[in-house]
Amino acid sequence: MTTADTIFALASGAGRAAVAVLRLSGPDSGAVLDRLAGRRPEPRRATLRPLRDGTGEVLDRALVLWFPGPASFTGEDSAELHLHGGRAVIAAVSAALTAAGARPAEPGEFSRRAFLHGKLDLTAAEGIAELVEAETEAQRRQALQQAGGALGRLAAGWAGRLTRLLAQNEAAIEFAEEDLPSELGDAVRAGAATLAAEIRHALAEDGGRGERLREGLQVAILGAPNVGKSSLLNALVGRDAAIVSARAGTTRDVVEARTVLAGVPAVLADTAGLRDAAEEIEAEGIRRARHRGEAADIVLAVFAADAPPDPDTLALLARRDCVAVANRCDLATPAPLHGDQPPLAVSARTGDGMAALRARLEAEAASRAGDGGLLTRPRHRAALEEAARWLAEAGEAPVAELVSEALRQASRALGRLTGAVGVEAVLDAVFREFCIGK
Structure with missing residues (x-):
């Protein structure tokens, strides 16, 4: 899987329908669109165009939309083709896209590219998958909250405070001979203990409700x-x-x-x-x-x-x-x-x-379960529990160097939650659950 490729997939449901939507994303999306539709329409404006294959044969008359990057879902040049929903039409246009240099997308590849281009964090990407899978109103509301970045924003706030604590502690170590406030180290430890308590309260408040609502x-x-x-x-x-x-x-x-x-x-x-x-x-x-x-x-x-x-x-x-x-x-x-x-x-x-x-x-x-919660997967809970453990250790560490190490480990745990650090194996596990076209 590489973002150098231009990918396409059916974004609407399979089977006969009035309209089928094919999505494209990647560096050659514009060139591929030019080959099939003659030229690109104005950005984000639906335009009716005939779609032709390499021999010039008309395959369908479709609404074509063009989304230049980075102002697109994936952050790349992207396009949508709104076709008539017959299987033969979809198959013919798909063959023409392949001949023009695009390839079929893998499960979750659109959302993965959006994550890699900073359009959403990992928790929001999981929310999109959960929104597609939602069977009940309560699941829909929880997934929409997740896709909107509720957990990501909470984690980002904690991460920002943690970074400030680490910066203060590093300053105390680096400039120990300077005239810094003597109580700075105690303030950092107290801040770490407070943050650990907040995360543990959030874990207790959630009580596994989000996971139960998602899984049933x-x-x-x-x-x-x-x-x-x-x-x-x-x-x-x-x-x-x-x-x-x-x-x-x-x-x-x-x-x-x-x-x-x-x-x-x-x-x-x-x-x-x-x-x-x-x-x-x-x-x-x-x-x-x-x-x-x-x-x-x-x-x-x-x-x-x-x-x-x-x-x-x-x-x-x-x-x-x-x-x-x-x-x-x-x-x-x-x-x-x-x-x-x-x-x-x-x-x-x-x-x-x-x-x-x-x-x-x-x-x-x-x-x-009720209306669920912010933590919808076991990995969310595991990351926050690890962060809270390291923060509690930072609050009790006897020397500044150990405080810094504990804060760094807590930061890495929060980073794994949102996908900021050390997540390649997590990405594979998360995005393989997506359907084709997402």
Whole structure:
């Protein structure tokens, strides 16, 4: 991958459509556009032009836009061709672009070039990818905030303060014999400790909400065999996602179904009934059920309203992330558990109580993810945690030289967050997630 190439890609959706958009970017974009459209239109003004191949044959009549660098998304000379959306038209124009010297873009190459030309930092680039992938309104709002540079601006503010602290400390070292304020070193240490506290507060305030909103919540439905877990899954998602049978042990593997809870995407997982099983396949299903429960954000502990919970279900009810659900309330009224509030009484068969259960799940989802946060990826959290550790060390370092080294390490950690330093491997990991055309 090199920015010396001129690249193109379909920026609109694949398949037949009224309009398809092909994007170009690179040093020869103007020359390529001249070959196909005859001449470049005025910058940023849509102009109707015939597009011709190397033999002069008209391929399509298209709206052509010209964006000279650096006033473009990528910072390079760029262009857009708004074509008729037929597959044959797209294929013919793509072939003509290749013949004119451009090449198909790799995933994320447009956004990567924008990053390399300083048009956006790495967190904003990730926001663009998340905006394309957003499935819910809450995800859209979070991604738009990220693409707009909210996290980048916060990190830049911290980085600027850190740089000033480092400059002050270096001055204290370099001009130790000069008449500098004696309390300068203490002020630098105090500033580092304050900055560390601010970053840690931001981490605690976020609480993983941004990551959960981006990735979605995992909800595990657990309980003894034949208490209606599969029926409950089907009722929650409104379709027959899991096989329902009166025979115990029907579900032997995890059955997943997607839904949205308070704007947060969620995967509901029906699992094998918890019991001691001698049969090998069922035992493996139970092992997977327990593992799914351990990794879940929310556990629905389901038992039958006409019978007391078994020991496995009682153990689940001790978890803080557990929602107690008594199914088959059309047959009996569930008793309170250990004198606490009664469980949610539902009937997956009749639908009684299902609205209350869904409302409870939405409240749980909102409390864990809600409108999300600024930190949407594990690498964001890791970089800030590392920066906070080094800043705390700077605040306690006994000599000025160690303070400077700790501040430099903290600066590098913040630089990795925004893509300012040491990020080649990170860039590869981030941009390979993008779709073609971004």
